[in-house]
Amino acid sequence: xxxxxxxxxxxxxxxxxxxxxxxxxxxxxxxxxxxxxxxxxxxxxxxxxxxxxxxxxxxxxxxxxxxxxxxxxxxxxxxxxxxxxxxxxxxxxxxxxxxxxxxxxxxxxxxxxxxxxxxxxxxxxxxxxxxxxxxxxxxxxxxxxxxxxxxxxxxxxxxxxxxxxxxxxxxxxxxxxxxxxxxxxxxxxxxxxxxxxxxxxxxxxxxxxxxxxxxxxxxxxxxxxxxxxxxxxxxxxxxxxxxxxxxxxxxxxxxxxxxxxxxxxxxxxxxxxxxxxxxxxxxxxxxxxxxxxxxxxxxxxxxxxxx
Amino acid sequence: xxxxxxxxxxxxxxxxxxxxxxxxxxxxxxxxxxxxxxxxxxxxxxxxxxxxxxxxxxxxxxxxxxxxxxxxxxxxxxxxxxxxxxxxxxxxxxxxxxxxxxxxxxxxxxxxxxxxxxxxxxxxxxxxxxxxxxxxxxxxxxxxxxxxxxxxxxxxxxxxxxxxxxxxxxxxxxxxxxxxxxxxxxxxxxxxxxxxxxxxxxxxxxxxxxxxxxxxxxxxxxxxxxxxxxxxxxxxxxxxxxxxxxxxxxxxxxxxxxxxxxxxxxxxxxxxxxxxxxxxxxxxxxxxxxxxxxxxxxxxxxxxxxxxxxxxxxxxxxxxxxxxxxxxxxxxxxxxxxxxxxxxxxxxxxxxxxxxxxxxxxxxxxxxxxx
Numbered sequence: 001x002x003x004x005x006x007x008x009x010x011x012x013x014x015x016x017x018x019x020x021x022x023x024x025x026x027x028x029x030x031x032x033x034x035x036x037x038x039x040x041x042x043x044x045x046x047x048x049x050x051x052x053x054x055x056x057x058x059x060x061x062x063x064x065x066x067x068x069x070x071x072x073x074x075x076x077x078x079x080x081x082x083x084x085x086x087x088x089x090x091x092x093x094x095x096x097x098x099x100x101x102x103x104x105x106x107x108x109x110x111x112x113x114x115x116x117x118x119x120x121x122x123x124x125x126x127x128x129x130x131x132x133x134x135x136x137x138x139x140x141x142x143x144x145x146x147x148x149x150x151x152x153x154x155x156x157x158x159x160x161x162x163x164x165x166x167x168x169x170x171x172x173x174x175x176x177x178x179x180x181x182x183x184x185x186x187x188x189x190x191x192x193x194x195x196x197x198x199x200x201x202x203x204x205x206x207x208x209x210x211x212x213x214x215x216x217x218x219x220x221x222x223x224x225x226x227x228x229x230x231x232x233x234x235x236x237x238x239x240x241x242x243x244x245x246x247x248x249x250x251x252x253x254x255x256x257x258x259x260x261x262x263x264x265x266x267x268x269x270x271x272x273x274x275x276x277x278x279x280x281x282x283x284x285x286x287x288x289x290x291x292x293x294x295x296x297x298x299x300x301x302x303x304x305x306x307x
Numbered sequence: 308x309x310x311x312x313x314x315x316x317x318x319x320x321x322x323x324x325x326x327x328x329x330x331x332x333x334x335x336x337x338x339x340x341x342x343x344x345x346x347x348x349x350x351x352x353x354x355x356x357x358x359x360x361x362x363x364x365x366x367x368x369x370x371x372x373x374x375x376x377x378x379x380x381x382x383x384x385x386x387x388x389x390x391x392x393x394x395x396x397x398x399x400x401x402x403x404x405x406x407x408x409x410x411x412x413x414x415x416x417x418x419x420x421x422x423x424x425x426x427x428x429x430x431x432x433x434x435x436x437x438x439x440x441x442x443x444x445x446x447x448x449x450x451x452x453x454x455x456x457x458x459x460x461x462x463x464x465x466x467x468x469x470x471x472x473x474x475x476x477x478x479x480x481x482x483x484x485x486x487x488x489x490x491x492x493x494x495x496x497x498x499x500x501x502x503x504x505x506x507x508x509x510x511x512x513x514x515x516x517x518x519x520x521x522x523x524x525x526x527x528x529x530x531x532x533x534x535x536x537x538x539x540x541x542x543x544x545x546x547x548x549x550x551x552x553x554x555x556x557x558x559x560x561x562x563x564x565x566x567x568x569x570x571x572x573x574x575x576x577x578x579x580x581x582x583x584x585x586x587x588x589x590x591x592x593x594x595x596x597x598x599x600x601x602x603x604x605x606x607x608x609x610x611x612x613x614x615x616x617x618x619x620x621x622x623x624x625x626x627x628x629x630x631x632x633x634x635x636x637x638x639x640x641x642x643x644x645x646x647x648x649x650x651x652x653x654x655x656x657x658x659x660x661x662x663x664x665x666x667x668x669x670x671x672x673x674x675x676x677x678x
Contacts, residue, residue, distance in 0.1 A: 003523070007519065007523050010519045011516055011519060014513075014515040014516050014519065015516075017515070018515075123344065128344040128346070128348055129346065129349065129564070130346060130536055130564060130567075130568060132539075132564075132568045132570070134567075134570050134571070135543070135547070135570045138547065140547070142549065148522060148523050149522075151548050151549065153547050153548070155547070226512045226540060226543075227568065227570055228512075228540065232510075236510060267513075267516070268515070269516075271516035271520070275505055276505055276507045276508070276511075276514075276516070276517050277506040277507070277508075279508065280508060
C-alpha cells in the first residue's frame with residue numbers, strides 16, 4: 001500500500017517537473033496569441049537557443065575554474081534570457097511586424113519559415129550533433145522505506161522553485177505594473193488601446209521579449225535536467241508547449257500554466273501505469289477530447305475568434 | 308552590352324559543363340549514402356572515413372579496369388523520407404553503385420528504388436534481418452544481422468548475467484525493436500522470463516517515469532534496443548535516481564558520445580559489437596594509413612565500409628564492366644579479400660559468417676572484450 005502510494009508520488013513529481021517546463025514555454029505561445037492572435041511557431045526554437053546560450057555560459061565558466069553552482073546558474077540564466085529575448089525581439093521585428101494587418105495565414109507561414117531558419121542556423125553554427133554538459137546539480141532526497149523509494153532530486157526542486165518564481169513574477173507584472181496593464185488592454189482590443197494612446201508596437205515587442213525570456217528559463221532548466229541539447233529539440237518541446245497552451249485555453253496565461261502541468265502529469269502517469277509507448281497517444285487524445293467538449297480549452301474565453 | 312555579357316556567361320558555363328563531363332567520363336562513381344548530419348552523424352563519419360580510404364587505396368593501385376573510382380557523398384540524415392529522396396537523386400545522377408545506407412530504416416525504403424533501377428547497394432551498417440529477407444538481388448551487406456547480434460546478447464544475458472528481473476526496452480524503430488524482440492525470444496527460449504518489455508519514443512528526453520516503473524518492478528538488468536542518445540539519457544537519469552541495474556545495448560549505442568550524454572554513467576555498460584577489425588594483423592598497414600590521416604580506424608563501421616567498396620571494386624574488375632546484373636552475380640559467386648576477412652555473400656546478400664563480440668564499455672570511450 002505504502003509502496004503504491006510512494007510510486008504515485010514519484011510519478012506525480014516526475015510529471016510536475018516536466019509539466020512546469022512545458023508551462024514556461026507555453027506562456028510564450030499564449031501571450032503572443034492573446035495579443036496579436038498569431039501562433040508563433042518559432043517559439044520552440046527560442047527555447048532551443050536559450051538552452052545553447054546557457055550551455056555556452058556553463059561550459060565557459062567551468063573552464064575558467066568557477067565551480068560555485070549559484071554563480072554558474074545565475075550567469076547562465078541571465079545570459080540565456082538576454083540572448084533569447086533579443087532573438088524574440090528580432091524575430092518579431094523582421095518576420096512578423098512587416099506582415100501585420102495582412103491575411104492571418106501570412107505571418108503563420110513566416111513563423112514556420114523562421115523556425116526552419118533558426119534550426120538550420122544552429123546546425124551550421126554549432127553542428128547537428130548532441131552537445132552535452134556534465135551534471136551540475138546532483139543528489140536529492142529519498143523518502144519511504146521498503147522496496148520502493150520515492151526520490152526528489154535537487155534538480156527537480158530547482159525546476160519547481162524557479163518555475164514558481166517566474167510564474168509569480170509574471171502574474172505580478174501583468175496585474176500590477178503599468179506595462180502589464182497596457183498588455184491586458186492591448187489583448188482586450190488592440191485598436192481601441194492604440195486610440196487611447198498605448199504604444200501597441202512596444203507592447204507587442206514586450207510580449208515577445210517576455211515569452212522568449214521565459215522560454216530561456218525553461219531552456220536552462222531542461223538543459224541542466226537532461227544535460228544535452230541539439231538544434232532540433234525546439235520542435236518537440238514547442239509542439240508539447242503549444243498543446244499545453246491549447247489545452248489550458250490559448251490566450252489565457254493561467255490556462256497555459258494549468259495546461260502544462262496537466263500535460264506533464266498525464267504523460268508521466270501514462271508512462272508509469274500503462275506504457276511509455278502510449279504516452280503521446282494518451283496526451284494527444286486528451287487534447288482532442290477537451291477540444292471536442294470545450295473548444296476554448298480549460299480556461300479560455302469563448303469570445304475569441306482569431307486564428 | 309548587357310546581352311553580350313549574358314551570352315559570354317552562357318558560353319562559359321557550357322564550356323565548364325563540357326569540361327566537367329570530360330574529366331568525369333572515365334571514373335566509376337560510387338555513391339556514399341549515410342547520415343552526414345543529424346543525431347547519428349558520428350556513424351556516418353565512420354562510414355565515409357572507411358569508404359573514402361578504400362577508394363583512395365584502390366585508385367593508388369591503378370583503379371579498376373583502368374578507371375579511377377570516385378566517391379560522392381549523399382546525406383540521408385538517417386531519415387527514411389530523406390533516404391528515398393537521396394536514392395532517387397543517386398539514380399538520376401546515373402550512379403550504379405551505392406555504399407550505404409547506414410540506418411536500417413533508411414536502407415529499407417532506399418533499397419526498393421535501387422532494386423527497381425538495377426543499382427548495386429552494399430550496406431556496411433544496417434543489421435535489421437528483414438532487409439535481406441525480401442528476395443532482392445541488388446542488395447548486400449558487409450555486416451552481421453540482428454538475428455546474429457541479438458542472440459549473442461540474449462545468450463550472454465541468460466547464461467552469464469542471469470538477472471532476477473530482466474527488462475527489455477526499445478525505441479520502436481526498425482533497428483531497436485527488431486533487436487529487442489530477438490533478445491526476448493532468445494532469453495525466453497533459454498528458460499528466462501522477461502519482467503518488462505516496453506517501447507519509448509526516439510527523441511524523447513524524459514525517462515523518469517520509465518525509470519520509476521523499473522525501480523518498482525525491481526529490475527536488475529536492462530537490455531536496450533536502439534541508439535546512444537536515448538540510452539545515454541536513460542543511464543544519466545538512472546544514476547540520478549539511484550537506479551543501479553546493469554545495462555546492455557547493441558553496437559548502435561557504442562560510441563564516445565554516450566559518455567558525454569550519460570555524464571559518465573556509461574561505465575560498465577555491456578554492448579555487443581563487431582570484432583575489432585583494426586586489431587587484425589593483416590590490417591596493420593591500413594591502420595597506419597588511417598592514423599597518418601588523423602582518422603580513427605576503430606569506429607564500428609570504418610572497416611565494413613572499406614570492405615563494401617573493396618567488394619564492389621573487385622566485382623567490377625572480375626566482370627570487366629559495369630553491368631550491374633553481372634556484378635551482382637559475381638558478388639554472390641566469389642569470395643572477396645577485405646579488411647574484415649575473407650567474405651562470401653549468400654543468396655540473400657548476407658555474409659555467410661559474421662561474429663559479434665560482447666564488450667564492457669568504459670566511461671573513457673574504450674571497451675574490453677568479455678566474451
